[in-house]
Amino acid sequence: MKKCQYCKIAVGGNLEKCPLCQSRLIGEGEAPYFPEHPALQFRSFLYKLQMFIAWAVIIASLGMDFLLGMKFPSFPDLHWSFIFTMWVVAVEFCIMKQFRPGTASARKLTVMVFIILVLLLVTSYCFDFLWLTKDWIIPIAIAATLVVNFVLTMLDKQGNAITYLLTELFFGLIPFVVMYTLKRDMPMTWGICLMVSIAVLAAAIIFRGRTIAREFQRRFHL
Ligand SMILES: [Zn+2]
Secondary structure, eight states: OEEETTTTEEEOTTOSBOTTTOOBOBSOOOSOSSOOOHHHHHHHHHHHHHHHHHHHHHHHHHIIIIISOOOBTTBTTOOHHHHHHHHHHHHHHHHHHHHSTTOOHHHHHHHHHHHHHHHHHHHHHHTTOHHHIIIIIHHHHHHHHHHHHHHHHHHOTTOOSHHHHHHHHHHHHHHHHHHHHTTOOOOHHHHHHHHHHHHHHHHHHHHHHHHHHHHHHHHHTO
16 A cells, blocks of 8 residues: 555555645555556547548548639539538547447437438538438438337336437427428328327337336426
8 A cells, every 4th residue: 555655644556646745655556446448548549540530531621622622513612621521520529429438329319310410401402402301311310210219218227218219209290290380291201200200109108108207207307
């Protein structure tokens, strides 16, 4: 056990300096309390490496767009490097989220799908395929996320997934309400999304009714 001659305390582990006064400890050290973790160090190196590559490609794309004037032939006025940068930053954000342990999978999934769909909306608006995103990609993505989140809800014994499930159900219903109010024809895909939403909600109540009630009480302090 090491000792600090100023604070008169014994310090376990193999620390070099006193945690209280930062003076050099005296005496024999023990096995370290916090062991070295080579796998974590390697992960951290990979993380920095991919971050450096991300910055490099962002700078390269901005250079090609603004300095070299390289454009898409069909969209000569479009600064595509902004859209590209937006995507790379989003991917970096998602990777950062993945590297942070202890966040519920349902939350990660919901946040990631939401970010990707927003970026897709912007991109498809700029590149003129908004109809594809609006009528096909988004409803299918929401329906798929609902199903995956439902599975996560079934697996999560602590009941931390149901909130995200309900949030997505809400998002699945918005377009239906909007189109119903505007008396517009609803694309088939949104109809399917709505049906998936209702099926998932029913299943969640049937299989996890009690957990839902408990999680609500906990989150809203009822
Ligand atoms: Zn000390």
